[in-house]
Amino acid sequence: MNRRIFAFALCLLINHGAANAGPEDEMMGFIVDNTISHIGHDFYNAFSDRLRATSRLDFNLVVRERPDARWGSLVTVEFESDVLYRRFLPPNTTQLTDEAVAAADLVKQQIIQRKLQRLLQDTTDLERDEL
Secondary structure, three states, X not given: OHHHHHHXXXXXXXXXXXXXXXXXXXXXXXXXXXXXXXXXXXXXXXXXXXXXXXXXXXXOEEEEXXXXXXXXXXXXXXXXXXXXXXEEEOOOOOOHHHHHHHHHXXXXXXXXXXXXXXXXXOOOOOOHHHO
């Protein structure tokens, strides 16, 4: 009987904690690899290494790839469902690491700019999700 009461109390605490979870309780620091080809994986590895070396990673990103036989691979980087970076990488990319480093620096600057805009946004009448 005591085990049932303990399990019930534990479920109540877990559900209560999930109901009161705020945006600051969200897990951060993930860079999701949604690439397919060797070029995409190489781009992701260089991109994520650069971001981990230069920032705190208090955000989540998704790196997607759509390979194309004619143009190479279309690589996109998404932050909060917004595309911050989009570029075709040709199949014979020799400077892939340089491109990934430049992309990481660009994405980091855009995230910083968006966070600053969010902090300076006037929300006296409406909340951010209502704007």
